[in-house]
Amino acid sequence: MRINAVVLREPGTPVAVEEVELDGPRADEVLVRVAAAGVCHSDVYLADGALGHGRWPMVLGHEGAGVVEAVGERVTHVAPGDRVAFSFVPSCGQCRACRAGRRNLCEPAGRNALHGTLMDGTSRLRDGAGATLQHGLMTACFAERTVVAAAGAVPLGVRIPLWQASLLGCGVVTGAGAVRNAAGVRLGDSVAVIGCGGVGLQVVAAANLAGAGRIIAVDRDSAKLELALARGATDAVEVAGHGDARRVRDLAGGGVDHAFEVVGRPDTMRLAWDVLRPGATAVVVGLAPAGVEVSLPAIEFLSEKAIKGCYYGSTDVADELPRLARLVESGRLSLADVITHTTELDGVQEALDRLRRGEGARTVVIVDRELAYA
C-alpha cells in the first residue's frame, strides 16, 4: 500500500514527507494505523548520523501508538481494532538475554534495529523508485501506517487517548523503568535528575510515585525546571557550569541516593557521579553519540560509588507498558503536561530543530486526528 512517511535521506539534510510503499505483514507481524508519535532525542541523533553509518535511507519514528489493522497468521496477542503502543525492542524470548530475563537487551532485536530491518532481517518499506528503506528502530512510526514485529505492538489494555499513549513506548517506559528497575528507588530516598526533557520529566514523575523524599531537578533551562517542579520535583537547580554538584549535594545533605543522567553528555555524566553520596549509584539513561567517552576520578571508587547504564527501562516492555497505561488511566501519571507541542508529519523537521535547540519537552506528531484524540 502507498503511505506518507517521514524519510531521512542523508544525515545533516532535512527529513521530508515522501509517499512510500509499505508491504503487508508477514506471519509474525502486525500492520498498525498510526494515530500519534512522539519526537525523541534519539531521532535527532539518527537524523544527524551520530549513531553510526549506514542508517539511511530510513523512515524515522520509534515512539507511538495506533490501532491494529491486520495481523499475520501466527499473531494471537492482538487483533484488528486493538489499541496498541509500539515497543522498539520486540524481544524474541529465546536468545541468551531474553532467557536471562533481560528482554530489553534481546540480541536479534538489537541487531535488526541496527540494520533497520524487522525480525526476519528484511524491510517492508520501499521508496517511490523501488529502493529499500530502513525501519527506524524497527518501528518507523512517523508514517500513516507501519508494519512491526508482533512483539512490537503492545496492547494498551485500557482506554487512554492515543496522543498521550504515544509517549509510553519510549519516554515513559525509559524514565519509569530507570527509577523502578535500574535504581530501585525506595520511599524517602533522595534523587537527582540531570536533564529534564521528555525522558527526564518521566524520571521525575516516577520518582515521585515511588515516594522519593527529595527530588532535585537539574537543567540549564528554567522552563523545563518549572515543568519538573509541577511533576513532583522538590527542588530545582539551574546549571551554572560551576558549583552545580555542590549545590545538589548540599540540598541532599551530603549527596543523593540516586542520580539519573538523562542528557547523554560527558559533563552531565560526570555531574551525576559528583552529586552521589558514598555508596550511591548513578544511572545513565541519556544516549550519547558514538565515540563519546567519559572520565571519572578513580579514587572515588573507594567510596563504593557506582555508575551503570540503563537501556529502555531495563525491563520487559510488553509487561511494563500496560502497567504504566493503567497509571495514566487512573490519573496518577499525567502525560499531557509534558507534551509542549503538537504537529503533523510535515512538522517533524521543525520538531527535530526544537530538540537541537533544547526547547520544549515533547512534540507529538498527530498522524491521524480522529484516532489520536479518540
Ligand SMILES: [Zn+2]
Ligand atoms: Zn526515544
Ligand SMILES: [Zn+2]
Ligand atoms: Zn531475545
